[in-house]
Amino acid sequence: MRADQLDKNEYFYGHKACAGCGGSLAVRAALKVLGERSIAVLPAGCMSAVGFNFPQLCFGNNAIISMFAGTASMLTGVEAGMRRRGYKDFHAVGLAGDGGTADIGIQALSGAIDRGDDILYICYDNEAYMNTGIQKSGLTPYGARTTTTPAGRNIRGNIRPKKNMFEIVAAHDIPYAATATVGYINDFIDKVEKASKIRGTKFIHVIAPCPTGWGIPVSDTIEVAREMADCGLWYLAEYENGKFTLDRDPGEFKSAEAHLRRQGRFKHLTDEDIDLIIKSRDEKWEKIRREWK
Amino acid sequence: MRRFLSGDEAFAEGVRLAAPEVISAYPITPQTVVVEKLSEMVEDGSLDAEYIHVESEHSALSCAIGASAAGVRTFTATSSQGLLYMAEGLVYASGGRFPIVMMNADRSTALPWNIYGDQRDSLALLDTGWIQAYAENAQEALDMALMAYRIAEDSRVSTPFMVNLDGFILTHTYETVDIPDEEQARAFLPPYETENRFDFDSPKNIGFSAGPETNYIFKYKEHAAFERAVGVIEESERSFAGIFGRKYSGLIDTYLTDDADYIIVTLGTIAGLCRDVADKLRSQGIKAGVIRLRYVRPFPGKEIAAAVGSAKAIAVLEKDISFGNAGTVYTNVAAALQWAGVTAPVYNFIGGLGGKDISSDDVRRIYDDTAKGTDRVTFIGIEGDAQ
Ligand SMILES: Cc1ncc(C[n+]2csc(CCOP(=O)(O)OP(=O)(O)O)c2C)c(N)n1
Ligand code: SF4
Numbered sequence: 001m002r003a004d005q006l007d008k009n010e011y012f013y014g015h016k017a018c019a020g021c022g023g024s025l026a027v028r029a030a031l032k033v034l035g036e037r038s039i040a041v042l043p044a045g046c047m048s049a050v051g052f053n054f055p056q057l058c059f060g061n062n063a064i065i066s067m068f069a070g071t072a073s074m075l076t077g078v079e080a081g082m083r084r085r086g087y088k089d090f091h092a093v094g095l096a097g098d099g100g101t102a103d104i105g106i107q108a109l110s111g112a113i114d115r116g117d118d119i120l121y122i123c124y125d126n127e128a129y130m131n132t133g134i135q136k137s138g139l140t141p142y143g144a145r146t147t148t149t150p151a152g153r154n155i156r157g158n159i160r161p162k163k164n165m166f167e168i169v170a171a172h173d174i175p176y177a178a179t180a181t182v183g184y185i186n187d188f189i190d191k192v193e194k195a196s197k198i199r200g201t202k203f204i205h206v207i208a209p210c211p212t213g214w215g216i217p218v219s220d221t222i223e224v225a226r227e228m229a230d231c232g233l234w235y236l237a238e239y240e241n242g243k244f245t246l247d248r249d250p251g252e253f254k255s256a257e258a259h260l261r262r263q264g265r266f267k268h269l270t271d272e273d274i275d276l277i278i279k280s281r282d283e284k285w286e287k288i289r290r291e292w293k
Numbered sequence: 294m295r296r297f298l299s300g301d302e303a304f305a306e307g308v309r310l311a312a313p314e315v316i317s318a319y320p321i322t323p324q325t326v327v328v329e330k331l332s333e334m335v336e337d338g339s340l341d342a343e344y345i346h347v348e349s350e351h352s353a354l355s356c357a358i359g360a361s362a363a364g365v366r367t368f369t370a371t372s373s374q375g376l377l378y379m380a381e382g383l384v385y386a387s388g389g390r391f392p393i394v395m396m397n398a399d400r401s402t403a404l405p406w407n408i409y410g411d412q413r414d415s416l417a418l419l420d421t422g423w424i425q426a427y428a429e430n431a432q433e434a435l436d437m438a439l440m441a442y443r444i445a446e447d448s449r450v451s452t453p454f455m456v457n458l459d460g461f462i463l464t465h466t467y468e469t470v471d472i473p474d475e476e477q478a479r480a481f482l483p484p485y486e487t488e489n490r491f492d493f494d495s496p497k498n499i500g501f502s503a504g505p506e507t508n509y510i511f512k513y514k515e516h517a518a519f520e521r522a523v524g525v526i527e528e529s530e531r532s533f534a535g536i537f538g539r540k541y542s543g544l545i546d547t548y549l550t551d552d553a554d555y556i557i558v559t560l561g562t563i564a565g566l567c568r569d570v571a572d573k574l575r576s577q578g579i580k581a582g583v584i585r586l587r588y589v590r591p592f593p594g595k596e597i598a599a600a601v602g603s604a605k606a607i608a609v610l611e612k613d614i615s616f617g618n619a620g621t622v623y624t625n626v627a628a629a630l631q632w633a634g635v636t637a638p639v640y641n642f643i644g645g646l647g648g649k650d651i652s653s654d655d656v657r658r659i660y661d662d663t664a665k666g667t668d669r670v671t672f673i674g675i676e677g678d679a680q
């Protein structure tokens with residue numbers, strides 16, 4: 001499905017996300033694919049904070065805020081409850097941030113995958129706790145400056161690599177998992193559509209830049225997201241029937257250095273820091289290209 | 294049908310009769326028997342429900358909230374550490390007005406670890422917006438399971454309901470219990486109907502944020518629901534008596550209070566021993582009485598004051614302490630009596646922590662000390678050296 005073939009109805013409309021918000025784009029596109037017979041569960045985080053301000057409620061479909069740690073567990077209950085009411089053709093979809101997914105919500109997510117609950121869990125990844133003011137999460141990349149990993153004289157931002165959420169999820173033998181980016185929105189839309197047709201637990205990890213937290217112009221969201229995949233600092237892949245597939249090999253990488261240098265959160269990095277990032281990217285891709293063909 | 298059941302088993306029978314559609318629970322002693330029994334009922338088909346093996350208590354309640362938002366009847370059960378782990382979900386469920394029913398096996402909380410009964414777990418969470426009832430015996434536990442759903446789901450109430458059973462003393466003690474038949478249960482408990490649920494024809498955003506301009510209105514509505522709950526509890530008990538032939542006495546249960554000089558106010562299983570001692574004291578010419586709180590939320594302030602009447606002194610006996618002050622039940626009772634203009638002294642006795650036995654001698658001493666006058670707060674069994 002192409003973006004211009006999407007449902008013309010809006011299901012996430014009138015919210016107060018910042019201009020250029022990648023997360024709101026992911027939520028909007030996903031709900032257009034899933035349509036009116038979907039029930040969205042959003043934990044505490046930017047997307048619930050901007051969309052659920054009584055009396056200005058912005059979801060055109062059924063939606064609820066879950067506890068921060070409870071996206072997956074609430075989805076389980078919603079799915080079971082609606083099924084008990086006799087509904088068959090609906091989607092219980094979670095739209096959770098990186099912190100809500102890889103940190104506080106990972107236990108509930110693991111439990112839901114383990115049970116095989118028929119839910120679609122979408123993690124929009126802006127690589128920090130944005131709603132509370134840009135603090136480090138488990139998906140904050142190496143080197144990034146956040147408000148809890150300041151770039152000072154002694155420590156230069158986040159000293160830990162990004163948690164490998166996609167493979168952690170895949171290790172549960174989940175029926176379907178994929179990575180995506182709002183930079184390649186058609187690919188994301190296809191993956192949401194594909195996931196919506198699979199029974200059992202589905203997981204999509206979509207990169208969604210946050211101009212506010214990343215220190216980029218609001219007009220650059222898509223370009224930066226696309227560049228992140230093109231320079232190899234993100235990858236588009238799927239896990240299905242026990243196998244990994246790489247969906248897109250950018251071949252020769254675009255400059256990772258230029259990609260990092262244009263973002264305020266990486267401004268402080270030294271050449272050595274950037275070399276380290278490139279080295280770990282190359283190691284990752286060596287493995288991806290070898291194993292995910 | 295009469296059967297010999299433990300409190301946990303009896304409660305599970307009550308849940309079966311209430312027929313929740315989604316059950317999500319995580320095991321913890323001394324609640325485990327309930328979830329095991331319910332699993333067996335789901336397996337053998339005597340209960341047609343989704344039994345969801347959640348990976349934590351936080352998820353148990355989160356899942357129940359999700360199912361309740363979908364519009365179906367739900368059940369969960371826990372105890373102690375599990376209840377505390379659910380704390381975030383407790384306020385979430387009540388704020389969202391989801392009439393979830395939970396059984397809590399009252400148990401001590403770590404540290405030090407202890408699996409035995411006291412009431413510090415549930416009383417610590419009194420302010421989370423759940424109706425809190427305390428059963429005294431297995432029959433009442435079963436009956437409360439049914440009544441809990443009817444009261445919680447009543448549209449005038451729409452508030453989650455926690456039924457508390459003293460750990461081991463009630464959860465694991467066997468009694469002969471009358472199990473109502475399913476037809477009676479259906480007559481008493483109508484199917485759950487609500488508008489507070491997802492709807493594909495008219496989509497709903499529920500569980501939202503509300504700023505300072507409106508937040509207090511939502512909170513006031515929660516409070517007002519508790520005031521209405523008092524009448525709904527009475528109504529439900531009347532209907533219950535009509536269908537099942539068993540009568541309950543509303544928020545409190547009184548024993549020989551009409552002319553009593555000295556009254557123990559307490560809750561849970563220990564009330565039986567208190568009544569026993571009151572009988573003995575009466576035979577010695579001492580006018581002793583007992584008030585058992587069946588509900589702590591809504592709090593029976595007026596009812597307690599009316600039952601206390603012109604008693605000379607009152608004791609509050611509880612298995613709980615709010616460190617740095619007094620027992621939580623005591624502060625509630627004392628405030629209610631003060632408000633009602635009762636001037637008799639009110640003393641607090643803390644006992645049974647971590648499952649420590651409260652003996653009839655202990656209860657007799659409580660009556661003695663109350664008659665003579667004593668400290669505001671007394672820890673039963675702590676004297677001299679222990680301090
Ligand atoms: C139990 C709990 N702990 C902490 C918070 C505070 N909190 C709300 S949103 C948030 C950050 C969310 O980050 P993420 O999941 O990445 O979503 P984002 O805001 O970046 O979209 C935090 C820490 C909370 N609501 N609940
Ligand atoms: S802070 Fe970032 S994630 Fe949050 S609304 Fe603004 S752009 Fe979106």
Ligand SMILES: [Mg+2]
Binds near residue numbers: 125
């Ligand atoms: Mg984030």
